[in-house]
């Protein structure tokens with residue numbers, strides 16, 4: 001004790017001594033508890049920075065450097081929550097259905113699932129079947145049933161947000177699309193009343209961002225001071241309020257549905273068919289008393305920002321490659337004009353489908369996919385040993401010239417042409433996953449919501465393309481994406497311009 005006292009400058013107030021000691025303890029604690037890299041996989045860094053800073057600020061460079069240094073062998077990155085083993089794309093098929101690999105646990109250390117506000121993340125970990133099965137077994141099987149609702153909500157939302165002015169107006173496109181996607185998705189998730197409820201829409205838009213930001217800041221703090229950080233950050237209060245308000249809004253809807261189902265069962269009748277995820281979740285739960293509010297918040301996290309990003313990217317590509325716009329409109333005029341919103345209409349919009357896939361290929365949301373947690377040590381076919389407790393991810397292969405001719409070129413019709421090759425009709429659709437196309441992951445945990453997302457994005461884009469002209473705002477620099485780790489997203493302040501036009505097909509009255 002005396003020895004410690006010798007280090008403390010004389011006259012230092014006790015409060016400063018306490019704060020200093022807490023920080024010091026925190027640093028020592030975090031040094032001892034910090035996840036160390038795994039032996040036998042090289043750790044990659046760039047620009048003389050620490051591996052962790054390299055990954056945070058120059059993620060793509062780290063992945064390029066890692067691939068170059070190891071020449072097709074796995075390597076390691078240091079993320080804010082510890083090491084991750086990066087596997088080259090050639091392993092995608094081999095690991096896609098491995099029982100040793102767990103999907104939700106790959107993210108559990110990124111979030112603080114035992115703190116209030118993170119209930120939806122916790123539920124994803126403990127009852128991941130609820131969301132997956134609701135989407136896979138109910139939503140995807142009912143796409144025909146929900147098309148009418150998607151179209152109806154798109155018509156009114158697009159009108160409300162983008163309006164009728166035939167003069168060029170500047171739009172904050174990310175915020176606008178977030179509102180469109182939140183409302184259109186919520187129509188199918190929660191029904192007509194809640195999808196227009198202002199408070200629900202705000203929760204749907206902010207919950208994901210708040211939980212990611214809060215987790216990120218908490219991760220930066222040494223473990224011992226995290227509870228204080230959690231308490232003082234405004235994000236945590238917002239997150240808890242969102243969960244409380246979501247309960248207030250959603251629980252009465254759940255009760256209404258339960259009452260209808262129970263009454264039908266009591267009368268010995270079949271419960272009426274439902275057409276929203278709240279009703280489907282209740283079916284999937286099969287009587288278990290699950291937290292449906294957390295289920296909806298999880299669904300919102302999985303669906304809204306991912307769909308907004310993809311739609312935003314395609315609008316920016318329409319501004320970047322205006323020659324594609326008329327070709328897409330011609331296809332919509334021909335297919336939707338002739339068939340309306342029939343069951344097969346969206347499938348027949350093949351150029352639009354190819355354009356969406358090309359947009360994802362050229363500007364992928366992330367450079368890696370198939371994040372998994374190794375539950376049990378496993379050895380790959382070439383002898384690479386993945387240790388129990390490791391997190392892994394697979395590199396994308398979007399610029400491989402052996403798969404993609406002139407990979408640096410944006411070719412909207414690339415996948416229309418690929419689908420014309422013998423036996424390839426179904427291999428290159430927007431929703432098809434393969435090692436060459438990992439935007440929706442691959443294998444057992446590939447995104448089950450991709451079929452819904454594809455339909456939703458196509459319907460929204462049909463309306464945006466036919467009813468508006470689009471261009472980059474002439475007086476501001478071309479928008480640059482936001483890059484963090486290996487994630488690329490549309491910046492919140494991205495501006496483009498829209499002008500109402502007269503559509504050749506009246507999409508509102510088909």
Ligand code: HEM
Pocket residue numbers: 103128131132135139299302303304306307310365369370371438439440441442443444445446447448449450452453
């Ligand atoms: C363009 C929009 C979307 C993109 C880019 C996307 C992407 C992804 C990716 C990359 C994964 C991980 C797959 C893997 O690691 O193998 C995933 C999983 C998931 N996605 Fe999506 N997603 C989108 C939209 C949606 C929508 C609209 C829903 C719900 C309606 C949804 C529900 C899910 C669920 C439940 C999982 C977890 C699957 C599991 O637990 O096995 N996603 N998504």
